[in-house]
Amino acid sequence: MLDLFNRRGGCPCCEPAMASRRTVLKAGFGVLAGCAALPKGAFAASLPGVRRLNVQRAVSDDSFDGVYFRDGKYDRAALHKLDWVFRDLSQAEVTPMDPRLFDVLSAVADRLDANEAFTIMSGYRTPEHNAATARQTRAASTVSLHMSGMAADFRLQGRDGIGVARTAAQMQVGGVGYYRQGFVHLDCGPPRRW
Known part of the structure; x- marks a missing residue:
């Protein structure tokens, strides 16, 4: 059985015992270098030629x-709309999200044969918003991938969060977390779970 629960509630990518700050920063800089690049490896090969998201x-x-993806490329207009949906609501700030996050969400929806919408609780977070969140709860990391547009917290309507998290973790396509409040964290960073 997969161990999805880290009782401390923190992100293992961001916890010093699990990964160094340098590792997380390298991942963030990698986004800047190849944000619009296609996913690589077996995951990329498994993605359909037309990708959609709800x-x-x-x-x-x-x-x-x-x-949001067809004919071998991302649709810029669709990405702009997705950036708006995933914006930091508390700061009214939009940033370009990493399209690989949408690929992860789309792949999980495909694996679950889900047509339901992902209800996004949190997408992009400004550094100020993230710092305030980290002060309020230990579950929020001070170096979160949310600040790089690489992560989303969500619920999948009509689906059990634990089951969604287990499926995503089995796929090994990024970071997966499950929170007691019933939502799931997915990101396009290195595969890991908590």
Whole structure:
């Protein structure tokens, strides 16, 4: 059985015992170097030629339900719409999200044969918002991949969060966390779980 629960609630990528700050920063700089690059390896080979995503934002009416990748490239207009849905609501700030995050979400939805929308609790976080969140709860990391546009916390409507997290962890496509509040964290960083 997969051990998805780190009782301390922190992100192992960001915890000093699990990975160094340098490792996390390298991952962030990698996004800057190849943000729009196609995913590599076996994961990339398993992705369909047309990729779609169905997301809605908690606490707002923002949503996206459509194709964001086709004909071997990401659709810029669709990515801009997704960036808006995943923006930091508390700071009213939009940033370009890493498209590989959308690939991870899309792949998990495909594996689950899910047509339901991902309800996004948190996408991009400004450093200020992330610092405030980290002061309020130990579950938030001070070097979170949310600040690089590489992570999302969500619920998948009508699905058990633990089951979603287990499926995503088995896929080994990025970081996976499950939180007691019933939401799942997915990111496009190195495969790990908590």
